[in-house]
Amino acid sequence: xxxxxxxxxxxxxxxxxxxxxxxxxxxxxxxxxxxxxxxxxxxxxxxxxxxxxxxxxxxxxxxxxxxxxxxxxxxxxxxxxxxxxxxxxxxxxxxxxxxxxxxxxxxxxxxxxxxxxxxxxxxxxxxxxxxxxxxxxxxxxxxxxxxxxxxxxxxxxxxxxxxxxxxxxxxxxxxxxxxxxxxxxxxxxxxxxxxxxxxxxxxxxxxxxxxxxxxxxxxxxxxxxxxxxxxxxxxxxxxxxxxxxxxxxxxxxxxxxxxxxxxxxxxxxxxxxxxxxxxxxxxxxxxxxxxxxxxxxxxxxxxxxxxxxxxxxxxxx
Amino acid sequence: xxxxxxxxxxxxxxxxxxxxxxxxxxxxxxxxxxxxxxxxxxxxxxxxxxxxxxxxxxxxxxxxxxxxxxxxxxxxxxxxxxxxxxxxxxxxxxxxxxxxxxxxxxxxxxxxxxxxxxxxxxxxxxxxxxxxxxxxxxxxxxxxxxxxxxxxxxxxxxxxxxxxxxxxxxxxxxxxxxxxxxxxxxxxxxxxxxxxxxxxxxxxxxxxxxxxxxxxxxxxxxxxxxxxxxxxxxxxxxxxxxxxxxxxxxxxxxxxxxxxxxxxxxxxxxxxxxxxxxxxxxxx
Numbered sequence: 001x002x003x004x005x006x007x008x009x010x011x012x013x014x015x016x017x018x019x020x021x022x023x024x025x026x027x028x029x030x031x032x033x034x035x036x037x038x039x040x041x042x043x044x045x046x047x048x049x050x051x052x053x054x055x056x057x058x059x060x061x062x063x064x065x066x067x068x069x070x071x072x073x074x075x076x077x078x079x080x081x082x083x084x085x086x087x088x089x090x091x092x093x094x095x096x097x098x099x100x101x102x103x104x105x106x107x108x109x110x111x112x113x114x115x116x117x118x119x120x121x122x123x124x125x126x127x128x129x130x131x132x133x134x135x136x137x138x139x140x141x142x143x144x145x146x147x148x149x150x151x152x153x154x155x156x157x158x159x160x161x162x163x164x165x166x167x168x169x170x171x172x173x174x175x176x177x178x179x180x181x182x183x184x185x186x187x188x189x190x191x192x193x194x195x196x197x198x199x200x201x202x203x204x205x206x207x208x209x210x211x212x213x214x215x216x217x218x219x220x221x222x223x224x225x226x227x228x229x230x231x232x233x234x235x236x237x238x239x240x241x242x243x244x245x246x247x248x249x250x251x252x253x254x255x256x257x258x259x260x261x262x263x264x265x266x267x268x269x270x271x272x273x274x275x276x277x278x279x280x281x282x283x284x285x286x287x288x289x290x291x292x293x294x295x296x297x298x299x300x301x302x303x304x305x306x307x308x309x310x311x312x313x314x315x316x317x
Numbered sequence: 318x319x320x321x322x323x324x325x326x327x328x329x330x331x332x333x334x335x336x337x338x339x340x341x342x343x344x345x346x347x348x349x350x351x352x353x354x355x356x357x358x359x360x361x362x363x364x365x366x367x368x369x370x371x372x373x374x375x376x377x378x379x380x381x382x383x384x385x386x387x388x389x390x391x392x393x394x395x396x397x398x399x400x401x402x403x404x405x406x407x408x409x410x411x412x413x414x415x416x417x418x419x420x421x422x423x424x425x426x427x428x429x430x431x432x433x434x435x436x437x438x439x440x441x442x443x444x445x446x447x448x449x450x451x452x453x454x455x456x457x458x459x460x461x462x463x464x465x466x467x468x469x470x471x472x473x474x475x476x477x478x479x480x481x482x483x484x485x486x487x488x489x490x491x492x493x494x495x496x497x498x499x500x501x502x503x504x505x506x507x508x509x510x511x512x513x514x515x516x517x518x519x520x521x522x523x524x525x526x527x528x529x530x531x532x533x534x535x536x537x538x539x540x541x542x543x544x545x546x547x548x549x550x551x552x553x554x555x556x557x558x559x560x561x562x563x564x565x566x567x568x569x570x571x572x573x574x575x576x577x578x579x580x581x582x583x584x585x586x587x588x589x590x591x592x593x594x595x596x597x598x599x600x601x
Contacts, residue, residue: 111401112401189438191434191436191438192438192440192441193399194396194399194432194434194438195434195438195439195440195498195501196440196450197396197399197427198394198396198427198431198432198434198502199427199428199431199450199451199454199501199502199504199505200424200425200427200428200451200454200455200505201424201450201451201454202424202454205454209450209454210440213441214441
């Protein structure tokens with residue numbers, strides 16, 4: 001004992017004790033949580049794909065290009081695809097400029113006082129309001145008040161047009177757009193702003209030429225969230241007037257203005273819902289096929305935005 | 318990096334002045350600070366500063382941290398306007414014009430009075446775009462290429478970057494970035510260049526290059542520099558203002574000017590004991 005060498009003593013003190021099972025258990029529990037979430041998703045997706053395959057195998061692209069119908073063999077989702085694309089476009093042109101401008105005002109121009117802080121807190125709350133509430137707002141504000149009240153649009157569809165739907169979705173996603181943009185702006189360093197002011201730039205020149213380009217990747221992240229949200233919403237569109245039925249038609253000679261302001265419309269999530277509630281079992285396959293198309297489109301739009309963001313980031317170096 | 322010129326400047330301590338040597342009171346005054354007080358809300362950050370800044374000289378503002386030297390510097394180009402609640406009392410005259418007068422546009426002020434900051438802060442753009450941003454927003458459309466070369470040459474950076482003007486400015490080293498920031502500041506053809514501890518984030522070699530550069534730039538510009546490095550003030554400046562700080566019972570720090578004189582005199586025979594203590598304490 002007396003001759004125990006130093007290395008032996010050190011080796012003994014460094015030896016692994018019997019505590020490692022705690023780490024292993026914790027890591028295992030976390031891995032299980034991850035796998036559980038993944039498995040649920042994979043099963044769901046696989047189930048959908050399996051159910052949808054027969055539709056694509058037997059009908060191919062015809063399913064995507066055909067209009068709604070009560071006949072299982074001929075029911076397609078073209079109107080839903082067009083409607084969803086049109087709604088997304090409207091959200092992009094309405095909610096993006098409004099959201100970015102509102103965020104720029106809040107972050108760059110508004111004084112930091114009690115009012116601003118209150119508004120900020122409320123925007124955060126608005127982002128959590130259930131979407132059906134926005135549907136009611138859309139029904140009242142855009143369908144009843146503006147379309148029927150101000151423009152007294154055509155009798156047949158009574159103000160339930162794409163514009164009402166697009167505005168409702170825009171209002172719904174505005175808080176998300178404002179919050180993500182404001183966060184992106186807040187992350188721009190004071191040093192950069194000072195550098196710009198220092199060479200004699202005005203506030204607007206600083207925002208436009210220095211702050212916004214730096215914040216752009218963050219703003220585009222907000223855009224991805226916004227588009228995803230708008231693309232998948234169903235409830236508010238039900239109230240804001242999207243058609244939920246087995247069949248509807250748009251007059252074939254309708255011009256662009258007529259199409260958005262005076263014709264019925266629907267969107268992909270509503271078609272999914274409508275297919276799913278049909279009693280015939282064959283509609284189960286159509287539902288799955290419509291879901292796949294919805295997911296595919298959503299992924300493509302998001303991927304495009306993310307690619308754009310990466311390009312912006314790379315260009316800035 | 319070219320080091321051979323550095324030691325020559327260093328040994329002299331004080332650089333020879335071409336015209337209007339320190340002490341020559343006829344040298345024209347660019348800035349005249351009289352009883353300047355700066356407040357943040359109701360709290361007074363700087364008290365009663367009276368300092369003249371002379372043309373084609375380097376004036377150094379030194380003192381312990383929290384003494385308000387940066388705050389004072391940021392009054393020269395109204396950078397304090399950006400801080401909510403900041404307010405100035407007393408007067409700063411720039412060529413006789415009250416800088417805080419009602420009809421003075423701070424944007425115009427900053428075009429004539431350039432600034433270099435503590436940490437190099439180039440725009441996340443190309444070297445070229447960094448230089449031309451200021452002149453472009455001021456309305457300049459022609460001769461931008463020449464201007465870029467001229468500004469970078471003056472900032473002693475041209476030879477290092479002339480082949481990669483389109484590369485991102487963030488790829489440059491810290492010292493190069495700071496010289497780029499100096500080039501950017503002089504590209505708007507200012508009258509004065511303010512420097513807020515321009516070397517505090519740089520290594521000693523890069524620091525020496527910036528100091529040399531300041532001595533070169535003095536011929537064309539009036540320079541005001543804030544530094545926490547007394548040796549630096551002694552090496553480059555013609556006049557020095559020493560600030561100290563008073564802490565009240567609730568821990569608020571108010572800066573005040575202790576002494577203002579030619580750098581030679583302030584560092585060799587200061588009139589105030591406070592100055593002497595600070596200088597000798599630091600020199601150890």
